[in-house]
Amino acid sequence: MIGGGANNNPYSFLQNHHHHQQQQLFHHALDGMDRGGGGFMEPPAASDLADAHCHALLYNLSLLRDKVQQLQPLVGLAMEHDGPGGPVAAVSSAGKVAVYWGQGGGEGTLADTCASGLYDFVNIAFVSAFGNGGGQPPVLNLANHCDPAAGTCAVFSSDIRSCQASDVKVLISLGGATATYSLTSAEEARGLADYLWDNFLGGTSASRPLGDAVLDGVDFDIEQGGGDHYDELARALSSRCNGACLLTAAPQCPYPDAHLGEAIETGLFSHVWVQFYNNPTAK
Secondary structure, eight states: OTTOTTTTOTTHHHHHHHHHHHHHHHHHHHHHHHHSSSSSSSOOOGGGHHHHHHHHHHHHHHHHHHHHHHHTTTOEEEEEEEETTEEEEEEEETTOOEEEESSOTTSOOHHHHHHTSOOSEEEEEEEEEEETTTTEEEEEOOTTSOOGGGTGGGGGHHHHHHHHHTTOEEEEEEEESSSOEEOOSHHHHHHHHHHHHHHTSSSOOTTOTTTTOOOSEEEEEEOSSOOTTHHHHHHHHHHHHTTOSEEEEOOBSSSSOTTTHHHHTTSOOSEEOOBOTTOGGGO
16 A cells, blocks of 8 residues: 555655655756756746746646656556455556646637647536536536537537547546535436436437537546535446446545545546645645
């Protein structure tokens, strides 16, 4: 088990590695700027700070990608935990990078994101409303990119296929930071699984928000409400897909995650992206 330790937290190894790597990349970028050459850019003027931060992030991300790809033949990061049903594991291949797309004003198009060559997974974010105990119809929210109600998000179908042709996995992400969703029963979980299958995965529907492109799976970014029934949602999706769809999750750093702990313990998730960035204990 990686990162067992006194608190039996399998994320702790990843936490320490992330913090060390972040410091290295930050100082590397500063050194590059001091040299004038070899860095990503000249020191920015005050009016260009926003663009400078964006470029710095992309530069550091490219450095991180290079580092982990060098380690790929040697390192596989895994989390293991013995649950009630036996060993449960979520394994992340070294060198794989995921990004959330759909809520940023300056993030560019979906096709451009995939064509950057920086990412192996793109999570389209978010289906931000569902359930809530009253049969809340699932709602896709892609900020200013498009209006699902007007059918204008279907334009991204060609972008999705372009991403997939470049070997980038594209998933639909559930949840986010808004308190507009929850699952209050097994029936709601199964109903949401049916909706996701018919509207984003291999099923059929007259109202597929992203057009006829078939996404590679579903990401669980559950940050609000309780943690009940997401394990049932995962099982229902896996059954619907006959195990062929990717299921991924974005738990908080404290283990087990209050919202996704039971779901992750099903062993159905192929990748877990731990949210170190908004957890003070991970700094």
